Amino acid sequence: MPELPEVETIKNELLPHIVGHQITGVTLFWDGIVRQPSVGEFCSRLIGQRLTRVARRGKYLILSLTSHEVLIIHLKMTGSLLLKPASAEPDRFIRAILHLNGETAIHFRDPRKLGAMWLVEDENTIIGKLGPEPLEAEFTPQILLTRLSKRRAPIKALLFDQTFIAGIGNMYADEALFAAGIHPLRSGGNLSPDEVGRLHRAVQQVLRNGIKNMGASTDTYYRPSGETGFAHHHFQIAHRGGKPCPACGTPIERIPIRNRGSYFCPKCQPAPK
DNA sequence: CCCGGAACCTGAAGGC
DNA sequence: TGCCTTCAGGTTCCGG
Numbered sequence: 001m002p003e004l005p006e007v008e009t010i011k012n013e014l015l016p017h018i019v020g021h022q023i024t025g026v027t028l029f030w031d032g033i034v035r036q037p038s039v040g041e042f043c044s045r046l047i048g049q050r051l052t053r054v055a056r057r058g059k060y061l062i063l064s065l066t067s068h069e070v071l072i073i074h075l076k077m078t079g080s081l082l083l084k085p086a087s088a089e090p091d092r093f094i095r096a097i098l099h100l101n102g103e104t105a106i107h108f109r110d111p112r113k114l115g116a117m118w119l120v121e122d123e124n125t126i127i128g129k130l131g132p133e134p135l136e137a138e139f140t141p142q143i144l145l146t147r148l149s150k151r152r153a154p155i156k157a158l159l160f161d162q163t164f165i166a167g168i169g170n171m172y173a174d175e176a177l178f179a180a181g182i183h184p185l186r187s188g189g190n191l192s193p194d195e196v197g198r199l200h201r202a203v204q205q206v207l208r209n210g211i212k213n214m215g216a217s218t219d220t221y222y223r224p225s226g227e228t229g230f231a232h233h234h235f236q237i238a239h240r241g242g243k244p245c246p247a248c249g250t251p252i253e254r255i256p257i258r259n260r261g262s263y264f265c266p267k268c269q270p271a272p273k
Numbered sequence: 274c275c276c277g278g279a280a281c282c283t284g285a286a287g288g289c
Numbered sequence: 290t291g292c293c294t295t296c297a298g299g300t301t302c303c304g305g
Binding site: 275276277278279280281283284285286287288289 | 291292293294295296297299300301302303304305
Binding site for chain 3: 059
């Protein structure tokens, strides 16, 4: 499930192979992957464009084109972008192919068909409501404290709310809360300034570690080369229900929050109230 | 505005 | 062996 570190890795590894290349063709195996504009418009306006820049915002990839339009891609839960030779046969989960000059192609693989692409003139129509980038200078402990004040929702729910802060999903939210020693059901607005400081530091640390390890291949995440990432080998808490807490040995618990499995240590992360 | 739950989507895993 | 249910969770939508 690609979150910020996975999308950042994909961006970094895709970039040198595609910037400066021209889109020579588009093949769609599932039309639903195109959200905007119509499928016909999407393909005809894309063909002939050169890619000038690849960027990331939250979990979105933004590919800039010579027409000054942007191709925005979201991988949702099970999507990956694979670099393939032009002659490669698509497997049964490939939903779209972007053919590039220079005998390469980008295969958009997505078993669960939740992924999406948009071709728009103004990227803000798609990503305009995202919260701050957690690894940018704008994201300070003070900003986090201000944004948390008066919020009653569980801190876990706020961490993976993309309008609250961009790029964090279920796994890295659990990892950050464990590193900060904060129970996932604590109300956001009730955290002390000291706890907010620890959480700010923990968020940046787990995301940077994720990037350093080229993302977490817990499910269907692959890098553009088809290789897996390694970040899941370093997870302390996420997806480790029943196993001993790495800090104190207490069995890790799992509770649903907003329909997501949330893993935490009941001793290192004391329950609210 | 804030919050919580359902819907979208399908493969994997587990129960019987 | 196979059918059925449940689970996975990023985003959007909707109701209170």
